[in-house]
Amino acid sequence: GDSVTQMEGPVTLSEEAFLTINCTYTATGYPSLFWYVQYPGEGLQLLLKATKADDKGSNKGFEATYRKETTSFHLEKGSVQVSDSAVYFCALSGRGGSARQLTFGSGTQLTVLP
Amino acid sequence: DAMVIQNPRYQVTQFGKPVTLSCSQTLNHNVMYWYQQKSSQAPKLLFHYYDKDFNNEADTPDNFQSRRPNTSFCFLDIRSPGLGDAAMYLCATSRGSSSSTDTQYFGPGTRLTVL
Numbered sequence A: 001g002d003s004v005t006q007m008e009g010p011v012t013l014s015e016e017a018f019l020t021i022n023c024t025y026t027a028t029g030y031p032s033l034f035w036y037v038q039y040p041g042e043g044l045q046l047l048l049k050a051t052k053a054d055d056k057g058s059n060k061g062f063e064a065t066y067r068k069e070t071t072s073f074h075l076e077k078g079s080v081q082v083s084d085s086a087v088y089f090c091a092l093s094g095r096g097g098s099a100r101q102l103t104f105g106s107g108t109q110l111t112v113l114p
Numbered sequence B: 001d002a003m004v005i006q007n008p009r010y011q012v013t014q015f016g017k018p019v020t021l022s023c024s025q026t027l028n029h030n031v032m033y034w035y036q037q038k039s040s041q042a043p044k045l046l047f048h049y050y051d052k053d054f055n056n057e058a059d060t061p062d063n064f065q066s067r068r069p070n071t072s073f074c075f076l077d078i079r080s081p082g083l084g085d086a087a088m089y090l091c092a093t094s095r096g097s098s099s100s101t102d103t104q105y106f107g108p109g110t111r112l113t114v115l
Helices: none
Strands: A003-006 A011-014 A019-021 A023-026 A032-038 A044-050 A056-059 A062-065 A075-077 A086-093 A102-104 A108-113 B004-007 B010-013 B019-025 B031-037 B044-050 B053-056 B064-067 B073-078 B087-094 B110-114
Touching: A003 A086, A003 A102, A011 A019, A019 A108, A023 A032, A023 A086, A032 A062, A044 A062, B004 B087, B010 B019, B019 B031, B019 B087, B019 B110, B031 B073, B044 B064, B073 B087
Parallel strands: A011 A108, B010 B110
Antiparallel strands: A003 A023, A019 A075, A032 A044, A032 A086, A044 A056, A056 A062, A062 A075, A086 A102, A086 A108, B004 B019, B019 B073, B031 B044, B031 B087, B044 B053, B064 B073, B087 B110
């Protein structure tokens, strides 16, 4: 079945550092890939998505590129801020059916220190 | 702004006392989902409605039920909450297109405490 493997956390960075959170997936066919962010005590917010190979999703300075050859969708940001502290979930959505099941990774806790 | 709204944000109930959580949406989406998220874990899908069609996940306990009286509203009923049901409950919606690009949008969640 489909699965998502995320970089183990927690990750602690200083403000303005470069961020990478690794995400790899296993799926049949051509899934769509998502990054969701969850701030403390809140629900999940869609951060970015990519729906086909080589697509780059971007939002709020975050980027991720859908790499089919390496089955990866790593999240990057060039300069993190304290306000980026949150849990980040990589997820995929597969084919078939009229409603989509999201398969989530385990989440990566990011803490950014001033 | 179109959105997914959950009420209440925090709910406290007693062991065994039925509780209902509410979700509404202004996105006019066909699909509504309920997830359970325990501390430091990924959300776990409980069930979803595609329009009026109910789809239960195989491992969702019978203690959890859902109702969708109209397109905009969906309720999660926990008939006899146990201590293990304390969690964040997330509602999400999607258009329900046949493409894998269908995107789920989440509400802010309801934090359930069971005493």
